[in-house]
Amino acid sequence: MDAFLAAAALIFDLKVLFVIIASAAFGMFVGAMPGLTATMATALLVPITFFMDPVPALGAIVTATAMAIFAGDIPAALLRIPGTPASAAYTDESYAMSKKGELDLNLGVNLVFSVLGGLIGVAILILCAPALAEAAIHFSSFEYFWLALLGLTCAVFMTSEDPLKGITSLLFGLAINCIGIDPAAGFPRFTFGNVELLQGISFIPAMIGMFALSELLRGAVTVDQQGAVLSQKIGNIFTGVFGVFKKYWFNFLRGSAIGVVIGALPGAGADIAAWISFAVSKRFSKEPEKFGTGHIEGIVDATSANNSALGGAWIPALVFGIPGDSITAIVIGVLYMKGMNPGPTVFLQNPQFIYAVFIIFILANILMLPLGWLAIKSGKQILRVPRNVLLPIILIFCVVGAYAMTNSTFGIIIMLVMGMVGWLMEENGFPIAPAILGLVLGEMLEQNFMTSMIKADGSLLFFFERPIAACLGAATILIWGAMLWRGFNPKAGLIPGLDTTPGA
Amino acid sequence: MRANDAISGLVLILLAAAMIALTAHFPEFPGQKYGPSLFPRIMASGLIVCGALLVRKGLAAHRTTGAPWVEIAPWVHEPWRLGSFLLMLGLLLLYIVASETVGFIPIALLFLGALFLWLSVKPLTAVITAIAATLIIHWFFSTLLRVPLPRGWLNSIL
Numbered sequence: 001m002d003a004f005l006a007a008a009a010l011i012f013d014l015k016v017l018f019v020i021i022a023s024a025a026f027g028m029f030v031g032a033m034p035g036l037t038a039t040m041a042t043a044l045l046v047p048i049t050f051f052m053d054p055v056p057a058l059g060a061i062v063t064a065t066a067m068a069i070f071a072g073d074i075p076a077a078l079l080r081i082p083g084t085p086a087s088a089a090y091t092d093e094s095y096a097m098s099k100k101g102e103l104d105l106n107l108g109v110n111l112v113f114s115v116l117g118g119l120i121g122v123a124i125l126i127l128c129a130p131a132l133a134e135a136a137i138h139f140s141s142f143e144y145f146w147l148a149l150l151g152l153t154c155a156v157f158m159t160s161e162d163p164l165k166g167i168t169s170l171l172f173g174l175a176i177n178c179i180g181i182d183p184a185a186g187f188p189r190f191t192f193g194n195v196e197l198l199q200g201i202s203f204i205p206a207m208i209g210m211f212a213l214s215e216l217l218r219g220a221v222t223v224d225q226q227g228a229v230l231s232q233k234i235g236n237i238f239t240g241v242f243g244v245f246k247k248y249w250f251n252f253l254r255g256s257a258i259g260v261v262i263g264a265l266p267g268a269g270a271d272i273a274a275w276i277s278f279a280v281s282k283r284f285s286k287e288p289e290k291f292g293t294g295h296i297e298g299i300v301d302a303t304s305a306n307n308s309a310l311g312g313a314w315i316p317a318l319v320f321g322i323p324g325d326s327i328t329a330i331v332i333g334v335l336y337m338k339g340m341n342p343g344p345t346v347f348l349q350n351p352q353f354i355y356a357v358f359i360i361f362i363l364a365n366i367l368m369l370p371l372g373w374l375a376i377k378s379g380k381q382i383l384r385v386p387r388n389v390l391l392p393i394i395l396i397f398c399v400v401g402a403y404a405m406t407n408s409t410f411g412i413i414i415m416l417v418m419g420m421v422g423w424l425m426e427e428n429g430f431p432i433a434p435a436i437l438g439l440v441l442g443e444m445l446e447q448n449f450m451t452s453m454i455k456a457d458g459s460l461l462f463f464f465e466r467p468i469a470a471c472l473g474a475a476t477i478l479i480w481g482a483m484l485w486r487g488f489n490p491k492a493g494l495i496p497g498l499d500t501t502p503g504a
Numbered sequence: 505m506r507a508n509d510a511i512s513g514l515v516l517i518l519l520a521a522a523m524i525a526l527t528a529h530f531p532e533f534p535g536q537k538y539g540p541s542l543f544p545r546i547m548a549s550g551l552i553v554c555g556a557l558l559v560r561k562g563l564a565a566h567r568t569t570g571a572p573w574v575e576i577a578p579w580v581h582e583p584w585r586l587g588s589f590l591l592m593l594g595l596l597l598l599y600i601v602a603s604e605t606v607g608f609i610p611i612a613l614l615f616l617g618a619l620f621l622w623l624s625v626k627p628l629t630a631v632i633t634a635i636a637a638t639l640i641i642h643w644f645f646s647t648l649l650r651v652p653l654p655r656g657w658l659n660s661i662l
Contacts, residue, residue, distance in 0.1 A: 164561070165558075168516065175548060178547065182543075184539075185540045187531060189527075189530065189540055189544065190526060190544075216592065220588040221586075223588065388625050391623065392615070395615075395619070396612055396637070397641060400608075400651070403651070403653070404645060404649065409599075409600045409603060416596050427506055427577075428509075430512075446543045450543065454537075454538060
């Protein structure tokens with residue numbers, strides 16, 4: 001209880017509240033702008049949060065991402081362009097509804113179910129995280145080695161249609177992570193005598209490059225293609241939402257549950273949660289023929305799922321230090337830089353910090369209701385902001401942000417190189433998320449692997465001697481087996497019978 | 505630019521081979537079997553396996569469907585779009601090379617102004633936005649967050 005009060009005191013501070021509201025507005029804007037994603041919002045925020053205390057820093061990231069994931073629904077309804085990839089699953093459905101004249105109901109449902117889905121995500125996070133942390137406190141290097149490997153495996157398994165490219169991307173990230181002083185013996189590797197490379201590839205500039213710069217490079221060649229906004233007037237968006245809730249409350253619970261689970265799986269975030277829950281909704285609907293004609297049912301599932309996935313992703317991130325999606329991957333990078341190594345010990349040593357995350361999450365989701373209403377009301381104005389003005393400003397912001405991490409042009413060089421690499425990877429169908437996870441988890445994986453190898457004196461059987469380690473190891477090997485099987489049977493989908501191919 | 509998987513695979517194999525070659529000089533510690541070279545070697549070996557599989561896949565695609573070795577995206581043939589892409593990269597390089605001597609404010613003005621005008625923002629809007637954005641970013645990072653943005657030519661004034 002003391003910790004809870006301490007956390008509340010940390011948050012209900014004028015400065016922190018200001019940071020939260022400012023980042024909420026920022027997140028709304030970034031999410032509503034097509035081409036700017038929630039991950040990018042985080043990447044742009046990190047150079048700023050770097051200079052804050054941990055609680056406002058986390059508050060900024062949590063709030064901005066929650067808002068961005070909802071705000072992505074607005075251009076989907078008005079323009080037929082998803083604001084973030086998390087809204088892509090139901091963009092067509094949503095636009096079809098708007099064209100049928102149900103724009104108000106559509107936006108209202110998106111807002112209310114985003115808020116409710118988000119709250120379910122937080123509730124499960126609050127229930128699960130402390131319990132899991134209690135179990136995790138007894139883990140040794142073997143368990144952590146398997147956990148890291150399991151996390152990375154999931155990342156490959158979930159993100160890509162082409163597992164081979166996913167694994168390649170992951171290994172690439174892990175290989176880049178080897179640059180710099182090695183964690184076991186302190187020997188400088190692959191630095192070529194360069195002093196700045198001793199610390200390794202700085203994570204934040206690398207991430208700004210891969211998530212923001214590569215996106216800007218793609219945006220640069222389509223800058224003049226701005227869609228035409230629907231000319232319908234937006235009225236009272238809350239009319240009829242309660243009716244939808246009464247009819248589809250089960251869809252809402254199912255979507256939120258799927259969202260939390262997918263979010264908690266490393267590597268898969270809000271976008272995949274939305275695709276899968278939309279597909280599930282269609283599969284089990286009583287009126288599947290209505291899907292595609294502007295039917296609200298699938299939207300309820302998916303819009304709840306993508307917001308609940310955000311909370312879900314924090315479960316493994318807080319408990320094990322293993323990110324559930326690319327946003328928490330960035331968060332973990334931030335936490336390490338602040339000297340707070342995420343993991344079960346944080347729950348013991350700094351419980352007020354965990355409670356603070358919970359409170360911010362709840363606060364952000366409640367704040368989403370009025371702010372989301374404002375964003376919807378001004379949606380047309382937001383979407384009129386010209387991209388040719390926005391793009392250069394974001395670019396210079398990335399440059400300064402990357403510079404601020406190292407206080408030297410070295411950060412900008414890393415950003416440029418990784419941005420080009422990220423751009424080339426996306427062009428050639430290599431997913432970026434596994435590479436970033438490799439970069440974040442690489443050190444933890446190597447450290448625990450080396451410690452375990454030395455403890456076990458090279459005997460691989462030791463890796464399975466402790467019961468939990470054995471379970472985790474078996475699970476990892478099982479997933480690798482499934483992936484190999486999928487590699488040899490290319491027609492088998494992620495889940496049999498479900499079409500979950502992401503389009504973007 | 506979309507390269508055939510065979511090319512991506514080949515590049516990866518070369519990179520990974522170079523990585524393994526570099527680990528040959530890593531020190532061994534007496535009495536300890538596993539040194540700093542172990543982990544990079546495992547990763548590089550993995551990359552070589554993946555690279556080989558990619559080469560096989562790419563070659564198969566080339567043989568069966570006649571997939572080209574390198575596919576150029578349509579925007580590359582439009583000078584203005586290609587220009588936008590190259591200008592962004594060029595300005596970033598210029599910033600890296602020149603920012604320390606020139607200073608943040610002049611180079612950011614040039615950076616924003618050039619991009620705005622190229623992306624056909626109206627000249628007056630371009631100038632005003634460039635000045636406003638530069639000053640706001642400078643104030644935000646330099647004054648508020650105390651990031652030592654390079655002063656360059658304006659060293660005596662600021």
